[in-house]
Amino acid sequence: MRLNRIPRAAAVAAALLLAAACGSSGSGGSSATGLNPPALKAPTKLGATEGQVNLIAWAGYVEDGSNDPKADWVHAFEKQTGCQVHSKVAASSDEMVKLMKTGEYDAVSASGDASLRLIASGDAAPVNTALVPNYKDVFAGLKNGAWNSVKGQMYGIPHGRGANLLMYNTQKVKPAPTSWSAVFEDAARHKGHVTAYDSPIYIADAALYLKSTRPELRIQDPYALDQKQFDAAVSLLKQQNRSVGEYWSDYLKEVSAFKSGDSVIGTTWQVIANLAASEGAKVRAFVPKEGSTGWSDTWMVSSRAKHPNCAYKWLNWIVSPKVNAQVAEYFGEAPANSRACAETSDKNFCTVYHAADEDYWKKIAFWNTPIAQCLDGRKDVRCVPYDRWVQAWTEIKG
Amino acid sequence: MATDANAAAGRGSVRRLAGSLHRRPRLRLALLLSAPLLWLAVLYLGSLAVLFASAFWTTNSFTSQVVRVWTTDNFHELFTTPVFREVVVRSVGVALAVTALCAVLAFPVAFYTARVARPRWRPLLVVAILTPLWASYLVKVYAWRLILSQGGLADWLLAPFGLSGPGFGLPATVLTLTYLWLPYMILPIHTALAQLPANLLDASADLGARAGRTFRSVVLPMVLPSVAAGSVFTFSLSLGDYITVQIVGGKTQLIGNLVYSDIELNLPMAAALGTVPVVVIVLYLLAIRRTGALNSL
Numbered sequence: 001m002r003l004n005r006i007p008r009a010a011a012v013a014a015a016l017l018l019a020a021a022c023g024s025s026g027s028g029g030s031s032a033t034g035l036n037p038p039a040l041k042a043p044t045k046l047g048a049t050e051g052q053v054n055l056i057a058w059a060g061y062v063e064d065g066s067n068d069p070k071a072d073w074v075h076a077f078e079k080q081t082g083c084q085v086h087s088k089v090a091a092s093s094d095e096m097v098k099l100m101k102t103g104e105y106d107a108v109s110a111s112g113d114a115s116l117r118l119i120a121s122g123d124a125a126p127v128n129t130a131l132v133p134n135y136k137d138v139f140a141g142l143k144n145g146a147w148n149s150v151k152g153q154m155y156g157i158p159h160g161r162g163a164n165l166l167m168y169n170t171q172k173v174k175p176a177p178t179s180w181s182a183v184f185e186d187a188a189r190h191k192g193h194v195t196a197y198d199s200p201i202y203i204a205d206a207a208l209y210l211k212s213t214r215p216e217l218r219i220q221d222p223y224a225l226d227q228k229q230f231d232a233a234v235s236l237l238k239q240q241n242r243s244v245g246e247y248w249s250d251y252l253k254e255v256s257a258f259k260s261g262d263s264v265i266g267t268t269w270q271v272i273a274n275l276a277a278s279e280g281a282k283v284r285a286f287v288p289k290e291g292s293t294g295w296s297d298t299w300m301v302s303s304r305a306k307h308p309n310c311a312y313k314w315l316n317w318i319v320s321p322k323v324n325a326q327v328a329e330y331f332g333e334a335p336a337n338s339r340a341c342a343e344t345s346d347k348n349f350c351t352v353y354h355a356a357d358e359d360y361w362k363k364i365a366f367w368n369t370p371i372a373q374c375l376d377g378r379k380d381v382r383c384v385p386y387d388r389w390v391q392a393w394t395e396i397k398g
Numbered sequence: 399m400a401t402d403a404n405a406a407a408g409r410g411s412v413r414r415l416a417g418s419l420h421r422r423p424r425l426r427l428a429l430l431l432s433a434p435l436l437w438l439a440v441l442y443l444g445s446l447a448v449l450f451a452s453a454f455w456t457t458n459s460f461t462s463q464v465v466r467v468w469t470t471d472n473f474h475e476l477f478t479t480p481v482f483r484e485v486v487v488r489s490v491g492v493a494l495a496v497t498a499l500c501a502v503l504a505f506p507v508a509f510y511t512a513r514v515a516r517p518r519w520r521p522l523l524v525v526a527i528l529t530p531l532w533a534s535y536l537v538k539v540y541a542w543r544l545i546l547s548q549g550g551l552a553d554w555l556l557a558p559f560g561l562s563g564p565g566f567g568l569p570a571t572v573l574t575l576t577y578l579w580l581p582y583m584i585l586p587i588h589t590a591l592a593q594l595p596a597n598l599l600d601a602s603a604d605l606g607a608r609a610g611r612t613f614r615s616v617v618l619p620m621v622l623p624s625v626a627a628g629s630v631f632t633f634s635l636s637l638g639d640y641i642t643v644q645i646v647g648g649k650t651q652l653i654g655n656l657v658y659s660d661i662e663l664n665l666p667m668a669a670a671l672g673t674v675p676v677v678v679i680v681l682y683l684l685a686i687r688r689t690g691a692l693n694s695l
Contacts, residue, residue, distance in 0.1 A: 094662045094663050095662055097462060097662065097663070098462075098661070098662035098663070101462075101463075117460060117461050117462065120460060120461045121458075121461035121462070121463055192565065241649065244648075244649050245565070245566060245648055245649070246566055246647075246648040246649050247649055253645075256543075256547075257547075260547040260548050260549065260550070261547075261548040261549065262547050262548050262565070262566065369460065371460060385459050385460075386459065386460070387457070387459040387663070387664065390659075390660075390663055390664065391479075393659075394481055394651070394656060394659065395479070395480075395481040397649060397651050398481060398484065398649075398651065
């Protein structure tokens with residue numbers, strides 16, 4: 001194994017220890033012990049704003065009305081703070097990690113599979129939550145999570161959470177699917193028109209499906225797979241590959257593929273389903289019966305931020321009740337701010353998206369970074385670390 | 399060059415300077431070459447050297463930070479993992495297919511623009527061939543995505559014959575790349591055909607050769623080096639492309655895609671993969687050099 005040959009195993013070991021603590025993800029309050037991020041200081045007070053801020057975000061998080069005139073929470077921010085917003089849409093957590101390494105950006109909306117990597121590498125700085133007044137209204141279940149804090153120190157401001165969905169063309173896929181088997185065992189029915197998310201983390205979707213369909217594999221956590229479980233997931237995906245028309249990472253590409261009918265079934269985000277439907281595609285998106293993978297996002301500040309004051313203003317803005325409600329409704333996710341639920345245009349929104357329902361979130365397997373020490377707490381086996389996932393993903397695509 | 403400048407300038411000081419340069423060929427050569435050579439050596443070869451060197455490093459598997467420890471693991475993986483071999487073969491295959499298609503399509507077009515069309519139309523035709531190069535690469539590739547998508551132009555055109563378009567995939571990639579790089583093949587062939595002395599064709603006809611025979615024995619041997627020169631463009635541009643295949647290639651992966659996906663998480667592996675096209679291109683150029691085509695570039 002390549003890992004064993006790295007002389008500077010100490011650094012790796014530290015990272016592994018840190019991530020081991022993330023095993024208990026989901027339940028708030030447990031801080032990651034053992035992770036020793038570089039000693040960085042959070043600011044104690046804010047200074048004058050710098051006039052601009054550079055953000056890395058998921059599609060739909062930083063909207064200025066150019067995609068949908070009704071979705072605009074950037075102009076009001078610019079007017080209020082004088083911070084000009086420059087945003088870059090990232091297609092995957094890996095891309096976010098890469099972009100943050102450039103040091104060109106001030107803040108990032110990192111999911112759980114990116115946040116700890118950013119903390120461990122020192123690319124993300126600790127955040128002084130006292131400087132973000134709206135933080136006090138964030139759901140307790142999102143505070144001090146294993147994915148966004150270390151030893152009680154927050155490294156960002158929670159943004160929202162949601163599940164990855166199965167989307168299908170209601171005219172071409174009949175009967176309506178209820179299970180992820182539609183993109184695995186039964187994928188051949190739509191040979192050449194199945195799509196999947198183009199990122200190694202998608203292997204977890206296959207593992208989640210195997211968790212309920214092949215109990216003998218005893219998968220507990222789709223991000224903690226030993227070699228046997230991992231091989232089963234990979235072979236399922238290799239089988240799926242024969243039916244895949246194209247993989248998507250650019251969300252606009254998926255919208256266009258569903259509009260034209262080049263893709264008729266596959267994994268998606270709510271925002272993509274909304275966009276495709278608004279452009280006339282006959283699609284429906286839902287959580288299949290096996291449950292789903294998902295994400296819990298955190299706005300983090302770069303340790304090399306050139307505009308930290310504007311970045312803090314943005315952090316406070318994006319979790320303010322009104323804006324958090326807007327972005328949550330636009331993207332189709334549960335807001336992080338408890339008071340956002342009163343601001344949504346659909347008064348049932350928070351109920352539908354289970355915003356305060358911690359039991360529901362236990363069923364969602366939030367994106368996490370797989371490491372050699374099994375995240376589900378098993379001590380007798382070694383799990384397959386993320387760099388092997390990356391390699392396997394290349395092999396799956398062939 | 400120097401004598402041209404001499405004749406054109408005509409003023410005393412310039413003439414003297416030109417004269418002194420003319421007497422010192424080594425100084426002339428040094429002045430002429432130092433700037434571009436510096437560019438070539440430092441920026442061009444230098445970055446290639448950095449690329450090659452970083453292929454021997456590794457990364458921290460959790461944070462993806464580059465760890466500068468000497469290891470040959472990346473190349474070991476490159477040679478032993480079947481998927482890398484498949485992708486390399488596929489990429490070279492695509493580049494060769496695009497080159498062959500370009501050559502076959504470019505020849506008749508160039509023959510028309512260089513020899514058949516009326517002389518006063520020829521420059522306009524050349525401009526027309528070049529116009530696609532003025533449009534954005536992405537616009538052209540996305541246009542092809544629309545043409546090839548379900549119910550798109552390709553499907554519509556082929557429907558009367560009971561056929562459907564190729565859809566997204568390897569054939570779509572080859573087709574789109576052929577469209578993109580065709581002008582680079584037409585131009586050198588056009589130039590070669592335009593310079594073909596007419597009396598050679600007449601002589602061939604006088605000696606009783608029919609069109610086919612003239613083409614094979616006179617035209618083709620004289621134009622082949624230009625085809626090879628054009629193929630250097632089409633081959634290397636196709637081998638390095640990773641955007642077209644993302645847009646119209648469906649799930650197809652080429653070398654560029656592997657480099658792109660690794661550059662985020664495993665820079666040294668991306669560097670190791672990046673040396674593959676460099677080696678392939680060098681081998682291709684060495685092969686082309688034997689045809690003498692590089693002289694007519």
